[in-house]
Amino acid sequence: MQKIQDSTNCAVCPLKSSLFKALGAKETACVHRHKEEVLVQSGEQIVHRGQEITHFFYLQTGLVKLYSESESHREQIISISRPLDFIGLLTIFSDTHYQYSISAVLESRLCMIEVGCIETLVAQNGSFAIEVLKNMSIMTDHILKDSYNLRSLQMRGRIAYVLNFFAEDIFKSSGFELPLSRKEFGQMIGVSTENVIRILSEFRRDGLIRISGKSIDILNHAAVREIAIRG
Amino acid sequence: MQKIQDSTNCAVCPLKSSLFKALGAKETACVHRHKEEVLVQSGEQIVHRGQEITHFFYLQTGLVKLYSESESHREQIISISRPLDFIGLLTIFSDTHYQYSISAVLESRLCMIEVGCIETLVAQNGSFAIEVLKNMSIMTDHILKDSYNLRSLQMRGRIAYVLNFFAEDIFKSSGFELPLSRKEFGQMIGVSTENVIRILSEFRRDGLIRISGKSIDILNHAAVREIAIRG
DNA sequence: CGCGGCTTTGATGTTCATCAAGTAAAGTGG
DNA sequence: CCACTTTACTTGATGAACATCAAAGCCGCG
Numbered sequence: 001m002q003k004i005q006d007s008t009n010c011a012v013c014p015l016k017s018s019l020f021k022a023l024g025a026k027e028t029a030c031v032h033r034h035k036e037e038v039l040v041q042s043g044e045q046i047v048h049r050g051q052e053i054t055h056f057f058y059l060q061t062g063l064v065k066l067y068s069e070s071e072s073h074r075e076q077i078i079s080i081s082r083p084l085d086f087i088g089l090l091t092i093f094s095d096t097h098y099q100y101s102i103s104a105v106l107e108s109r110l111c112m113i114e115v116g117c118i119e120t121l122v123a124q125n126g127s128f129a130i131e132v133l134k135n136m137s138i139m140t141d142h143i144l145k146d147s148y149n150l151r152s153l154q155m156r157g158r159i160a161y162v163l164n165f166f167a168e169d170i171f172k173s174s175g176f177e178l179p180l181s182r183k184e185f186g187q188m189i190g191v192s193t194e195n196v197i198r199i200l201s202e203f204r205r206d207g208l209i210r211i212s213g214k215s216i217d218i219l220n221h222a223a224v225r226e227i228a229i230r231g
Numbered sequence: 232m233q234k235i236q237d238s239t240n241c242a243v244c245p246l247k248s249s250l251f252k253a254l255g256a257k258e259t260a261c262v263h264r265h266k267e268e269v270l271v272q273s274g275e276q277i278v279h280r281g282q283e284i285t286h287f288f289y290l291q292t293g294l295v296k297l298y299s300e301s302e303s304h305r306e307q308i309i310s311i312s313r314p315l316d317f318i319g320l321l322t323i324f325s326d327t328h329y330q331y332s333i334s335a336v337l338e339s340r341l342c343m344i345e346v347g348c349i350e351t352l353v354a355q356n357g358s359f360a361i362e363v364l365k366n367m368s369i370m371t372d373h374i375l376k377d378s379y380n381l382r383s384l385q386m387r388g389r390i391a392y393v394l395n396f397f398a399e400d401i402f403k404s405s406g407f408e409l410p411l412s413r414k415e416f417g418q419m420i421g422v423s424t425e426n427v428i429r430i431l432s433e434f435r436r437d438g439l440i441r442i443s444g445k446s447i448d449i450l451n452h453a454a455v456r457e458i459a460i461r462g
Numbered sequence: 463c464g465c466g467g468c469t470t471t472g473a474t475g476t477t478c479a480t481c482a483a484g485t486a487a488a489g490t491g492g
Numbered sequence: 493c494c495a496c497t498t499t500a501c502t503t504g505a506t507g508a509a510c511a512t513c514a515a516a517g518c519c520g521c522g
Contacts, residue, residue: 089371093368123361143375152301182500412468412469432470467521469517476509488499
C-alpha cells in the first residue's frame with residue numbers, strides 16, 4: 001500500500017461523486033485535508049478484519065473485494081466494488097472495528113477519508129447526510145438482493161449470475177478477463193472450486209461461452225441470462 | 232389493519248427510541264403530526280412488495296416478518312423484527328417502491344411515520360441524521376451477518392441457529408411458543424419444510440430440546456449453540 | 463362429518479462437496 | 493536459463509446432504 005504524494009485536489013477531482021456535490025467549498029477543502037490517496041497492488045490486502053475503523057474507502061480505479069474470513073479458513077466474498085463505489089459497509093457508522101476484510105483484485109487506486117471527517121459533515125450538512133444515506137442504502141440493498149437471489153439458485157444459475165455480473169456490471173462487454181481465480185469465483189456464490197470449473201466447461205460445450213484461462217467471452221447472452229434467472 | 236384513534240403523543244411515548252432522543256420538542260411534535268398508529272392481526276400483510284413507499288414502520292409490540300416473494304411462489308424470510316425495531320430496510324432512502332413485503336407474525340401494533348417527515352428531519356438535524364445512520368446500519372449489518380453465517384452452515388446448524396435466535400434474541404427464554412409454521416421456519420434458512428421437521432425430531436431424540444406442536448423448550452443450550460456455530 | 467391445511471415419517475433421486483490424481487502454469491533459487 | 497517447487501486448473505469417481513414425492517395422521521372449521 002503505497003501513498004501517492006501529489007494527491008488530487010478534491011475540489012477538482014474528476015471522480016468527485018454525487019455524494020460530494022452537496023458540499024460547499026469549505027467542506028470540500030476539509031475533506032481534502034483529511035484524505036489520503038494510495039495505490040495497492042493486485043492481491044494486496046487493504047483492510048484486515050478486526051482492525052480499528054479509521055477511514056472511509058473510496059475506489060478511484062481498479063477493483064476490490066470485500067470478504068469475510070472465518071477461523072475455518074473459509075473465505076466468503078461479499079461484494080466486488082467498482083470504481084466510484086464506496087467500499088465497505090454501513091458498519092462504519094455502528095461499529096469501531098472492521099467486520100470484514102478488503103483486498104485488491106486488480107491494481108487499484110483508493111482515496112481514504114477519515115471517518116471523523118465524514119461524521120462531522122453528516123452532522124452539519126443535511127443534504128450531505130441524505131446523500132450518504134442514499135448511497136449506502138443503494139450499495140447495501142444491492143448486496144442483500146444478490147444474496148437472496150443467489151440463495152434461490154443452484155450451481156448453474158449462480159455461475160451464470162456471476163458471468164452476467166462481470167459482463168454487464170463490471171466490464172460492460174461480453175468479453176473480459178476474469179479478475180478472479182476459480183476458487184474466488186466459487187467463494188462469491190458458495191460453490192466448490194471444482195464445480196465452478198465443471199459448469200464453466202459445460203457452458204463452453206453447450207456453446208454459451210468461450211473460455212480459455214481467465215479470458216471469457218459470452219456467446220449466447222440471452223441463454224446465460226435465462227439460466228441466471230430461472231436455474 | 233386498523234387505525235388506532237387516540238394515538239400516543241410522541242413526546243411522552245414510552246417507546247421513544249434512542250433514535251428520537253436527538254429531536255427537539257418542535258421536531259417531536261412534527262413527527263407526532265405525521266404519524267399514525269395501527270393494529271394488525273397475526274398473519275395480516277402490512278406491506279405488499281411493489282407498493283409505493285410512503286411510511287417508515289416502527290414496531291411497538293408484536294412480531295413481524297420482512298420477506299421477499301418471487302413469482303415462483305417461493306417466499307424467503309429476510310428478517311424478523313422485534314418491538315422497538317425499525318422495520319424494512321434502507322431501501323426507503325434509495326427507492327420509491329418497497330422491494331419486500333411485510334406481514335405480522337403475531338398481533339402487532341405499529342407506528343407509521345411519513346417518509347417525507349423523516350427526510351426533512353435528517354436534513355435539518357445533524358445528530359438525528361447520525362442516529363438514523365447508526366440505527367439502519369446496525370439493522371442491515373445484522374441481516375447481512377446472519378445471511379453470511381447461515382451460508383456456511385448446513386441444515387442442523389441452521390436450525391439450531393434459528394432456535395437460538397428465538398430463545399435469545401426474541402423471547403429471552405429457553406421455552407417459547409414458536410410464532411412460525413414449519414414452512415416459514417424453513418423459509419428463514421433455505422431448508423425444506425420436511426427437513427425442518429426431521430431435524431427438530433432428531434434434536435428431540437437427542438435430548439437437546441423438548442417440543443410439542445409450536446411450543447419449544449431448549450434443554451441443552453450449550454449443545455444447541457455449539458451446533459449453530461460449528462455445524 | 464368431511465374437507466383443507468399443517469404436520470409427520472419413509473422412500474427415492476438429484477445436487478453437490480469432497481477425495482484423488484494428473485496437467486498446466488507460474489514463481490524461485492542456483 | 494533451467495531444474496524445482498508451488499500454486500492454479502482440470503477431470504473423474506464416490507458418497508453425503510438434501511429436496512422432492514408419496515402417504516398417512518392430526519386438528520380446526522364450516
